[in-house]
Amino acid sequence: MILTERQTPKGLLVSVCDRNVLGETFENGDVSITVTEEFYGGEEADESEVAATLARASVANLVGERAVALAIERGHVDETNVLDIDGTPHAQFLRM
Structure with missing residues (x-):
């Protein structure tokens, strides 16, 4: 994953x-997401690194099967709140 x-x-x-x-x-109807290098580009990270960072995050944006599945598995995102955009999962969370 890219973190x-x-x-x-x-x-x-x-x-x-x-x-x-x-x-x-x-794209899926009126919903569209572009996974830009500018916003999503970063360092390659394994599941443990991503999980540790998500645990500290105030806000997270996630795109892709592995990224979203990890956020669900670790309890940061409820599966019912995941968007399917052209067959690709997308989720966000805000911790208050």
Whole structure:
């Protein structure tokens, strides 16, 4: 997976995507997401690194089967809140 961390005034913003979706655009009706290098590009990370970062995140954006499945498995995202955009899972969470 590709992991990016950004410290913001409101906390840690994390973006995670599966490597195979980086640079792709997915559309489903009025919903569209482009997995840009600018936002999602970062360092290659394994599941334990991503899990540790998600545990510290205030906000997270996730795209791809592995990234979203890990967030669900670790209890950060409820499976019913995952969007399917052109067959690709996308989820976000905000921790308050």
